[in-house]
Amino acid sequence: MEIDRKDLEEIVYQKIKKLPEFFKKKLDNVEFFVDEGNSLRLLGLYHGVPFNKRSNYNLAMPDKIIIYKRAFEKICRNRKELEDKVEEVLLHEIGHYFGFSEKQLRDLDY
Secondary structure (H helix, E strand, C coil): CCHHHHHHHHHHHHHHHHCCCHHHHHCCCCEEEEEEECCCCCCCCEEECCHHCCCCCCCCEEEEEEEEEHHHHHHHHHHHHHHHHHHHHHHHHHHHHHHCCHHHHHHCCC
C-alpha cells in the first residue's frame, strides 16, 4: 500500500491527540517526525534521553520519535491496518521515551 507523507503525518498527529491527558502532559521536549526511511523493517525509532533519566535537561535539543513511512507501506495492506500499526508503534516508542526497555515493552505486548 502507498500513503502520502502528509496523510501519514496526519494519522500520527491524530493518534498523539488521542493519548490520555496524563501521558500528553509528560511528553516534554519531544518531537514527532515522519521520515521516508531506508530500512523496510524499522517502523519507528526513539532518539533521546528517556524521561526517567533526565536531570539538568535545560537547553537540550528535543528528543525525537520517528515513524518510517516505507516500512509501513510494505507491511500494511489497507488504511485501517496502517492506522492500527501506527498507534502500536507510537505507543512502543513513547514507552522508550518513558524509559522502558525492548524486553519490558515486549512483555507488555508493545
